[in-house]
Amino acid sequence: MNIFPEFKNKKIVIWGFGIHGNGPAAVKFFSQNSANILVTDLKTKAELTDSLNGIKDIPNVEYVLGEHRESDFINADMVFRSPAIPKEVPLFKFIKDYEIEIQMAEGFFLKYSKTKNVIGVTGTKGKTTTSTLLTEVIRDQGLNVYQAGTPGNSAMDLVTKVTPTDWVVLEISSWDCEGLDENKVSPHVGIITNISHDHLNRYASYKDYAMSKVSIFKYQNLDDFFVTIKDGEFTKDFLDISKSKNILIDTNSQEYDFSSAHLKGEHNVRNMALCFEVAKVLGFDLQKTKKAILNFRGVPYRQEELGEINGVLFVNDSAATAPVAAISGIKTYLDKSPVVILGGADKKLDYSGLVNYVLETKVDYLLLKGTATDIYVNLGLDASKVYDDFETAIRCAFNIAKNKNGVVLLSPGTASFGMFKNEFDRGDKFNLIFNELKNEN
Template sequence: MRARDLIKTASPAAPLLNSIYRDDGLFWYALPMSSTYHGCRITVMGLGRFGGGTAAARYLADHGARVTVTDLRTEAELADELAALDDVPLEGIHVGGHRENDFVNTDMVVVSPAVAPSSPFLKMASFANVRLSSEIELFWNAKRSPIIGVTGTVGKSSTATLIADMLRAGGLGGHLGGNIGHSLLGEVDDIKPEDWVVLELSSFQLHGLRRLKVSPEIAVVTNFVPNHLNWHRTVEHYRQSKQTILAYQTPNDAAVLNADDLDVSRWETLGNRLTFSGGPSTQSTAIVKNGEIKLSHQEVSTSLTLPPTLDSPHQSQNAAAAATAALAAGVDIDAIATGLREFAPLPHRLEQVGQTLGRTFVDDSKSTTPRATVAAVEATPKPLRLIVGGADGDIDLRPLVDAAARSSVAIYLIGQTAIQIETLLRDFAPQARTIRCSTLRAAVLRAWGESRNGDTILLSPGCPSYGEFQDYRDRGMTFRECVADIAAEDSAQAA
């Protein structure tokens, strides 16, 4: 039966009975999985926006499981995800809400990383002794090859992509997946045991892997700044989740750590510690200085020139982290140099998307933390007109405010955090020019209307996208559409 023929809109769930739970909300069961899912009843909770849920449903169904998927979003909102499942034999699809039966009369629930542990439906499942798992756990249980895991508050995607490029250039696999938006579950049976896999790992995914008590053979930590506290609730819980990437390493493994981050540099691991630095450290495996990376590891001692795409404070550290991890994996210098030289900025990450009448538009919609915006502001040519704001992630916005006030001729505020940012700017930088805008489009048009020849208009929100947009990609595409409209109007007037 096709997916669209199974769709049912959920009725409201029955009221929850009061139950006793620990403060973390759930009793998780890290039971060993059997070698087959055949005949198991499995609920996939949340199809996700980047393919993880659909990949899990397809993988489990292909391995004989009786799969039901459930999501809070409506059929219309899930059109792409449901289309991707149209040829998958599923037992049911419940949209528009969750049903208690899907969480208590099942053998396992595969949980989307975005679902907080406080979810009442997860508490139902836990109370019913139902095993909780995730897409990344399914992959980990199935994989046969070594893993390079990359985490950190910012820089994960670029660093993971660079590592994968270097591995491929060296003929060592370089399969890339995880939080970067691509699930490797569908490819896991085709990945050779000798191939390296690169996984970008979010704090949510690492929180799940802690149940398995596993860490990657090579673990990379780019940096650490408190984030996602609306999910983790405390900084310590966020830190502990991140530290899972090191917690279960052995002396045969490698830990690639940021020597310039005083928090990360003290994290404990049994793995062989390798560090990278933007210059302060003189003892690191990779040191960035004057547009070059100096590498020193075992028999290797050389310097590589950074291409313009990586020659900024933020990107150069990502490049140093990637080069260190590649060395640990056995990649030769020529392949590392090729990976650096051929790197292309990822979509929505400091990506120049247009130039009109001397104005440059830069899409950094992937910036969902203040630290990412600070890095973007430092790397972007001035004069700068900055668009910031979004959903409230319960994080300290003062670093964003400080960078914006110091480096911008005008700051255009959008989203739920607009009032909060405006208040902080009024208190700490009353001289800053701020304009609150009702939508992103309004902000782009206002910035364009006030801009001058030579200005850069930068979208670097520093906050999650939820509210006006589905995700950072949706936000970035809206920005691009606005830029395209401006360019089209300018061309029409010039004709």
């Protein structure tokens, strides 16, 4: 295990403990390195029960839950910030005014990791599929590889673990990219899968959101690689900043024949092509790479085919939290008579394209109650198809799909807050109801 004596007896404030794993992983890391730790979160102890259970045996941790107090930060040597906390909150400026170091998981990992064999993946959609597939590609080369940046897989868990020869694939959100800027670090290979409208409730403009991704390659040098799509809306802006080797993907190239792959859809052709190009520039065995790509079956919550009930296929695409992702899901199954479950919480996005696509294709749909669903209805979808009970909506979709051996497709195109904790909770509940229906039939 790698030990970092520079943290011994230092006061570390974990600002935003959260429910996705970075908070507990940070507590474990700094505890192993003999730091003095204070955890603070606006959520209560009851709301954080699952996360807190993961560190219940770690002694000498102070907790301030249900509030953030300025006094807890004044004497801190470092603040470890959750990506869920925007830089615009007043407390961020307060911490900066005291010249206290602020770190985030992925940026911290890149600064302190013993390996430089790191591939970072960001973008609006396709991050998890691409990073998971890349992990499989690297593993099939006979190399030791870790994946981090997804819920439950914090990069902080790897800081003490990785060796100089290990490979690491990091999924990095736009919020996590802010942590790279803090340290002026980028991974050896930086990938931007695509850019589309998302998270505009947190950014001043669409371009601000797009440019929040540039730290994935901004601090690279000529020995590093920046990989993205050739025809991306912001590709030229990215290339104006890049100082590394630029690899541009043309998904129309005949080189990318993935017709026999398990992954379907135009968006997945892009994801597979990105992985193939990374393998090429890293000098991997391309025959093994192609085999890994074709054999890959995808990841949970992303057009995940759960199985059939009475001839009806159930597809869990709960991670489709933006309109463009829902359109991709519908396109994939359009020739299989889908009944699409749409709707949820608004993220200040433009939903007109999705609504128009639903109306033009005349797909069957049901709507889940939420602030974005109100917008769907105002744009022309049928208010009588709104459900405030998830199970009832799924059962209704099943009954419609049974009449045509169709598909029940959960691809909401919105955030999940309100009815669910997050998109993963929404996906888990969909799986649970699918299993109940399977047992009944």
